[in-house]
Amino acid sequence: MDRYLVSFDTKHVSHETVDVLVIGTGVAGVTAAITAARTGAATLMVNKTVLEESNTSHAKGGIAAVVASDDSLGSHVEDTMTAGDGLCDPTAVYRIVEGGPHGIEFLQSCGAKFDTVDGKLDLGREGGHSGHRIIHAGGDATGAEVSRALLAEGLKTQGLRAYKNTFVLDLLTEGDVCHGAIMVRHNELHVVWARTTILASGGAGQLYRESSNPAVATADGHAMAIRAGALMRDMEMVQFHPTLLYVAGLDRRLITEALRGHGAYLRNSMGERFMVGQHELAELAPRDVVSRAINREMHRTGDPAAFLDVTHLDQAELRQKFPSFMQACDDADIDPAKSWVPIRPGPHYMIGGVQAGLDGTTAIEGLLAVGEVSSTGLHGANRLASNSLLEGLVCGKWAGEQAGERGEFVGKPPRITFERPMRSTRRIDIPDVIASVKGAMWRYMGVERDQRGMEEFIRQLSGWARMTSEQERRFPSEWQLENMLVVALAMTKSALVRVESRGVHYRRDYPDHNPDLAQMHTRVRADGEVALLQSL
Numbered sequence: 001m002d003r004y005l006v007s008f009d010t011k012h013v014s015h016e017t018v019d020v021l022v023i024g025t026g027v028a029g030v031t032a033a034i035t036a037a038r039t040g041a042a043t044l045m046v047n048k049t050v051l052e053e054s055n056t057s058h059a060k061g062g063i064a065a066v067v068a069s070d071d072s073l074g075s076h077v078e079d080t081m082t083a084g085d086g087l088c089d090p091t092a093v094y095r096i097v098e099g100g101p102h103g104i105e106f107l108q109s110c111g112a113k114f115d116t117v118d119g120k121l122d123l124g125r126e127g128g129h130s131g132h133r134i135i136h137a138g139g140d141a142t143g144a145e146v147s148r149a150l151l152a153e154g155l156k157t158q159g160l161r162a163y164k165n166t167f168v169l170d171l172l173t174e175g176d177v178c179h180g181a182i183m184v185r186h187n188e189l190h191v192v193w194a195r196t197t198i199l200a201s202g203g204a205g206q207l208y209r210e211s212s213n214p215a216v217a218t219a220d221g222h223a224m225a226i227r228a229g230a231l232m233r234d235m236e237m238v239q240f241h242p243t244l245l246y247v248a249g250l251d252r253r254l255i256t257e258a259l260r261g262h263g264a265y266l267r268n269s270m271g272e273r274f275m276v277g278q279h280e281l282a283e284l285a286p287r288d289v290v291s292r293a294i295n296r297e298m299h300r301t302g303d304p305a306a307f308l309d310v311t312h313l314d315q316a317e318l319r320q321k322f323p324s325f326m327q328a329c330d331d332a333d334i335d336p337a338k339s340w341v342p343i344r345p346g347p348h349y350m351i352g353g354v355q356a357g358l359d360g361t362t363a364i365e366g367l368l369a370v371g372e373v374s375s376t377g378l379h380g381a382n383r384l385a386s387n388s389l390l391e392g393l394v395c396g397k398w399a400g401e402q403a404g405e406r407g408e409f410v411g412k413p414p415r416i417t418f419e420r421p422m423r424s425t426r427r428i429d430i431p432d433v434i435a436s437v438k439g440a441m442w443r444y445m446g447v448e449r450d451q452r453g454m455e456e457f458i459r460q461l462s463g464w465a466r467m468t469s470e471q472e473r474r475f476p477s478e479w480q481l482e483n484m485l486v487v488a489l490a491m492t493k494s495a496l497v498r499v500e501s502r503g504v505h506y507r508r509d510y511p512d513h514n515p516d517l518a519q520m521h522t523r524v525r526a527d528g529e530v531a532l533l534q535s536l
Helices: 027-038 073-084 090-098 100-109 142-155 220-228 287-301 315-321 323-331 387-406 430-444 451-469 476-497
Strands: 014-023 043-046 160-163 166-174 177-185 188-199 238-245 265-267 306-309 341-350 353-355 367-369 521-524 530-533
Touching: 014 027, 014 177, 014 387, 027 043, 027 142, 027 160, 027 188, 027 387, 043 188, 073 090, 090 100, 090 387, 100 142, 100 387, 142 160, 142 387, 166 188, 166 220, 166 476, 188 220, 188 387, 220 353, 220 367, 220 476, 238 287, 265 287, 287 306, 287 341, 315 323, 367 387, 430 451, 430 476, 451 476, 476 521, 476 530
Parallel strands: 014 043, 014 188, 043 160, 188 367
Antiparallel strands: 166 177, 177 188, 238 341, 265 306, 306 341, 521 530
16 A cells, blocks of 8 residues: 555645644534634635535434433433444543533534424434434434534634635655645645644445445545554444435435334335334334344345335325425335335445544544544444434534644644656556445445455455556546545455454354453554454
8 A cells, every 4th residue: 555645745736834724524524623713723624526515414314412301411321332332432422422412502503403393492313312312404404404504604714714626635744743635626736734634524435336425425534544544443333324215226315214213114025014023122223233134124035125114104294304305205206105115224324433532633643533534432333323413513623622722833844755656557447446346345345244255355455456556546536446445445354353243243154242342442553454452
């Protein structure tokens, strides 16, 4: 693995200096950027497409927060720990849950409009939660409202600038210190030197053939952190959402879990409610349980999908509470009052990531990581529904404060050079390799895994990596492919060493918990090797 994606000499490329550089414009990144700028830090946030495009803006669920008088921090903590299946950090869970109400207040101060009933927040319930604590906006369009409000606030915050259509290639480091990042802006290399760099680049869903994530979620942040030598934790842990709309020719739209909280049923093609009897919460069981159950029903029946049944629910109320779901049905020519909606699981949230403190601090000085690219100990082996936007809000604020406290960029930037040898002039079919990687990820690193399949996948990944390493890269698709290969390899190696099933990580050859691996975390070292370690 080469240290950088492209050849460069920082002396001969355009550059600028800021106090804080934020990579990514989802909930964690924009919250961090606003908070840092409010401390007086000169702050720049960048995104590889338009600023509005992120996993946050596509989130259909809500934000879990203890705001109801009959709810408690202890209950939310317990639900989170139960879902996390023995890998959560109790301190991280408590502190993030405790920060939830303040996060909601912050969003409301930015102009976010949440759904209400009689002047009070309309609280829903989702899988794994013992009560109603899910705050929504627009029914099933919470992420879009959160993104809108934060970006509107950010763009009017003094000292905060933003670049769109800017592809960050790599973090710039000397030793264990991060000095900023090199990126492509207006089709040219550009360096941003920063006292503090906040990595908030989102997830990795596009490593798979079918995903709830937008096209930008190609694990770029995870890959650049690996190349920079950051400690990566629990990379085998990727959460699959049970219900993605499955209609040939249409994109795989996420159907919010809140719809099952509202009373929707899961059925197989024979009409059986297969979750009844499999788990005490039936359709509201944790996502890993539901995803595996759907997967097994598909294998058992030979059907390409299972079904979501809302025919017994008030259709007018559904249009009011779940407009995105109803629009998806309309686009697919499905009448949910008469027909079941075909669904199947798909990759949704990357739990593993850069090992980070609650304020984003990492093993690399000057580099903070927040949101989906990070691993704080909140989610453990399985993220509790709607805890992701919560984490982005709470940890984004703390990371912004930490960045502000680190102060201004001072001194002369170092000169960093890298020459990437081009070992072959043969061009490879990038779209074909990307499609192959995505298909193999679903086959070997999907809802269920086993040793034989993962070892074969590592062999395939190594071959693709050798091919791509011989090429000169000039286009985003080529950079994204290499990032995908780097992260897929780290994920698969991590899954191989966890010889048990825990949370979202299910191995057919080791279907049970291994008691010796409770609170043991996989960690990817800078040399690419993976170890199991006790400490968080």
